[in-house]
Amino acid sequence: MLNYYRALRQRKKSETPRIRVPSLIVWGTEDRFLERHVMEAGLDLCDNGHFVAIHGATHWLHLEQPDQVNFEIVTFFGC
Structure with a gap:
């Protein structure tokens, strides 16, 4: 994971690839590591x-609120 962050510093903004497949970002509102602006950039x-x-969840939202996280993933995939 550290290499991902290191690569972000080296890449030029014009080189940023697009993610074309449908994508889901599930974010905890109390995350101290990935602030909202980082999520929005992604x-x-x-x-x-x-x-x-996920309101009230931190960086570890999948451990803190697994039922809600699983619900969001299942709903996203239409299962």
């Missing part, structure tokens, strides 16, 4: 991006 890279905020 969403801006998506041609068909969807965003869901």
Whole structure:
């Protein structure tokens, strides 16, 4: 994961690839590591991006609110 962050510094903005497949970003509103502007920057890279905020969850939202996270994933995939 560290290499991902290192690569972000080296890449020119004009080289940023688009994510063309439907994508889901599930974000905890109390995340201290990935602030909202970081999530929004990722969403801006998506041609068909969807965003869901899990209120009260932190960076570990899948552990704190697994039922809600699983619901959002299942709903996104239309299962």
